[in-house]
Amino acid sequence: MEEAIELDSRYKTLKEEFSVPTFGSFGIPGDADTKTTYLCGNSLGLMPLAIRRAINDELDAWGERAVDSHFRHPGLDDGKTNWMDIDLPVIPLIKDIVGAQEDEVAIMGSLTANLNALMVAFYKPQGKRTKILFEKGSFPSDYYAIFNQLRLNSLDPQTDMIQMEPRKGEYTLRTQDIISQIESHSETLALVLLPGIQYYTGQLFDIEVITRVAKSHGIIIGWDLAHAVGNVPLKLHDWGVDFAVWCSYKYLNSGPGAISGIFVHSSHGTNEEDKYMPRLAGWWGNNASTRFKMMEFFDPIQGALGFRQSNPSVIDVVSVHASLKLFQEYGGIGKLREKSVALTRYLETLLKDSPYFNNTEYGFKILTPDDPEDRGAQLSLLFFPRTTDSTPGIMDDIHQFMTHRGVICDERRPDVIRIAPVPLYNTFQDVFHAVEVLNSAFDTKSPKSS
Template identity: 65%
Template sequence: MSLEKAIELDLKHPSYHKEFNVPTFQSMGISQSKDDIIYFCGNSLGLMPKSTRQAINDELDAWSARAVESHFRHPGEPEGKTSWVDIDLPTVPLIAPIVGANEDEVAVMGSLTSNLNALIIAFYQPKHKKRKILFEKGSFPSDYYAIYNQIKLKDLDPEDCILQLSPKENEYYLKTEDILKTIEEKHTEIALLLLPGIQYYTGQLFDIEKITAFAKKFDIIVGWDLAHAAGNVILKLHDWDVDFATWCSYKYLNAGPGGISGIFINSKHNTNEVDYKPRLAGWWGNNSKKRFQMLEKFEPIPSALGFRQSNPSVIDVVSLQNSLKIFQNVRIEELRAKSLELTKYLEELLIKSKYYIPPAESFNTDKIGFTIITPSNPNERGAQLSLLFLPSTTESKEGIMEKINGYLNSNGVICDERRPDVIRFAPVPLYNTFEQVYRSVTVLNKAFDEIFNERS
């Protein structure tokens, strides 16, 4: 496929890269060139919208001008700014459509793992034999730590209450039918199912709708970690009857490093202030009309807002709000359509590489090259393709992945490495282009040629 083909595809699928600050060769310390680098790392940290700096400065100005009074009398209110006491509320109608929720089902709060812990505490209610948490063997470590310790907090044995899913031998990712089979076989023991919407290492997109519906038939509470899914793929959490979910905002939502997180609580769980679900609680989740009366009576807001604990960081919130405004101008469905084409194009170019090794041949090979461990079905992946470099460093000690990633980086292609052997390529539809995909694969092939002296 030629560069001309990539340019033709870019004419059909617009990019919004002009809305973002893109690192350059100069700013990355690679050379003195002011040309943009190719940034395929939005699945780890999204680029900074150009308008974010002003949004943050406006709040710094408010802090400077009125200090504590900005909680109730923001100096920018005539221009549409929000007083800090309600700073997170304008984000609710912006994030709800991105995750497919009603507005009363979402809240912007906390950080990803703190929210995950808070949600598990509220929803994991082991009873008798039904006390296991079903999740994946290769889950992000933070999720494992949370689950392990939540079980211990219930005075239960993690060895008895953890049920993990692993791919079959000579397979790289979980098959939906295997997940459903485990649910059916073990449903009398499972209290909670907690899976990632998209697996961070392989890039697999789980069939959230199908898995949720199947688990619900067996009275299993279903939660999802959407760190790699929010802002990446189409979500319909309310329609799919998900019980709870949480996500971060610093990846595809471009809210900045360590950006504020968000939660989804299905409206059927948002009961009245008397008959409410016990949770980790704080004054920001209490009846807002009585919040400053300092009463020793908890009356949770009957929505996801009732799960908030403390007043949020103003800077974090406005960073997220500013980024979400971009999504008002481009629908998630439009982004997903472009993403499918970007990832398809990337896959086609990679498969044409002489260094590509098909997955079926990758489990027993001495060849130097790579395979793709992300599902080939476009409906089973998001914006990410994970490349596994072969042979495995654990066997050859060649450090192939590190050498390739170093070459990519020094030539202006910024991807994300995951030890021991994977580099994740994530062309983000908001700001990446087909031409960048073409050029990145060209650099990848040159890396192999030059590092391993395999020039054709």
Template identity: 60%
Template sequence: MTSISELDEQYVTHQDLFEVPTLGSLGLESKNSEEKSVYLCGNSLGLMPKATKKAINDELQAWADRAVESHFRHPGAADGLTSWMDIDLPVLPLLAPIVGAKETEVALTGSLTANLNSLLISFYKPTEKKYKILFEKHAFPSDYYAFLNLVKLRGYDESALIQIEVKPGQTYLQTQDILNTISQHKDELALVCLPGIQYYTGQLFDIAKITKHGQSLGITVGWDLAHAVGNVPLKLHDWNVDFAVWCSYKYLNSGPGAMAGLFVHEKYTKDNSKSNFPARLAGWWGTKADERFKMLEEFDPIQSALSYRQSNPSVIDVVSVKASLELFAKVGGVDKLREKSLKLTQFLQDSLTSSKYYIPQDSDEERLGFQILTPLNPEERGCQLSLLFKPHHEEAKDNIMEKVIEYLRDHGVICDERRPDVIRVAPLPLYNTFEETDRAVKIILEALQKIEKGSL
């Protein structure tokens, strides 16, 4: 049997490229305040790359040195820094491989929900018969609000929303159930929009199969990739996805609230012209650069996904994203990281399921322990496992999950909770190790043991 140290030797970590919170910086009382925490929360906010500080400081210095002139004459040009007018363009060749797209199909812009709303306005084209939107029950609330208000803006009510939900006795959606639901409502669906990975359960959807099925029935198919981008390999162009959006502060490690991205298949933009383009929420940064400062009352969209940009990008945001994407390129990309991720998450699963506190997915037991909501098949998930702790208690001070998450934090293990009973554990291949993952499992089981004995 391969030892933990052998696994860490075989599957290298790139933790030295990131700033990792210490027990001291987290405010934990410890004899060793410089000891690194075990950070298993990149599914919520990725760690900061060490290169990010310099990237930001370079632009702050440009602002100080040349102010507005840095839009066209960056003082760091000799060192390869980009003038602000084109600051996002060097990011495209780094971003495209992350999502499996052509450079002409991606743009770095906006925020996740702003981009979703922007593309929904363009791609949701209701007709008298086909006007409904299919998405998942218990989608991330921001997506639900976007879909609800979109149909209301078009004069419909909640009945224009079709939600597919997990069947009783199951913990995640079955692909065939999704396909069957699309077929069942094919005559009334204008749009299908699902998550690449479900934020709560960690389930990876079969993007290729669902997209192909929906499009074969004349339905536009889009994706929210917030939890998939930088986590699993994507092939948006080859899968013929119509559109997609994502954030960059989770697996892309670009900072809290960092600039997001979007994908629009080239079939929608390659023939853009002044007289022929899909209507969308538009702004001057979507027009051709050589026309932009002529201040013309004429929309001449770029023949790429850049035509969906509206305003000039935040320079600080852009270089933060770029600093992280350069790390992905340096370590071999998402495909390479996925090799380790599969092993690391399987190691986590095996360590958990071998415990006496493990409750199988098909069990309705209410004893002390946890179920794994995430698919146990490695090909149907990313790096996150979602643990549902039992039994449930209404009072937070008595609730099992609340006690476990607090115990983890007190011992320098950072995960996140989804109340009332779920802890999401996400070992990332970029900066987590097998040793750290093993330590986290031991602390979870130690907490449950203390609860069982009445000492926690």
């Protein structure tokens, strides 16, 4: 524990800015006021305390001026924004997190709705180029979106989906294998769609290199950055990514199901030639100066804002805004990444010191890559014995033991637990305690102790 305390003295934490569940609020026996050790930000980030204030301010505006708050917000003198433009102050904050120009990002929709919308705009099968390359084992929502985009274009998912999977005996995809797939299918690929970070293994893909290879063959490439935004530094503009989508409820800590975001590279839709590219459209993507003239003429805003369809949820947007201010307060995504690498490395070191590490009879192994450049803030642990058709594995028991002792992380059935120390609010002492509890779980559940 001494090392954890010393490491915590080196790195800033904003834990006091977040609402951390307690044993009492979580329904765990013990001292009701004791805070849990929350290591589940890769699934749902903790609530910033500022969000409650931000939402209440907008509820007050609704109560005081109702519809007039769209144009005459009662809090203008205190820095509030008219609802007509409520999402615009978020743009300068999010652009730095994803490495974009201001005209390349928009706050809108939900993750999969945005993915579908951008696939409608960017997936244009023509001639031999009809196929979509993605990973086997991708998040199911991505699979469903790809499957049905093919069907909407009267194509056969059985022949036009190309799925990659790790080599036999491996858990993650090698960058060279992805490149080889792109190159071998370069004449038939219309789209490459990959996750920035694989949700199950925690692998961080080499977005820059993979994007460069796809673009060299004239292939459109998009990224699902649900687990990457707010987790690792990104340079979407410089890397030449065509489009990307993300959610804001994981590392961006904006609340369950909160409004999401998109990136559209400035090479698309920001010049007169591309301005009218076909897309799913609505009035919030139309020229703001003529929006309320109700004209039957679509004059899209240039850039990502032109892909918006409906006016955004005010409550959602101010939640994102309040959360992103904490990134700014910390010093930006680069500073957070420095701490994140140290936190995750410390977690890895403690796990590898466990007597149960790499024990495939009774123990666990780490699925996530060893190299910090190939991962974010998450380590995925595979537990043994594993689940079979006839017998349950050990993972459920281990997860339940940890939860009942206030260590909150998530499970991915049948045999994986994901542990994610988030640098904004997790500490090295959190990590030390979590591994202590994990080892105790094995000690208690061991066949030798029964």
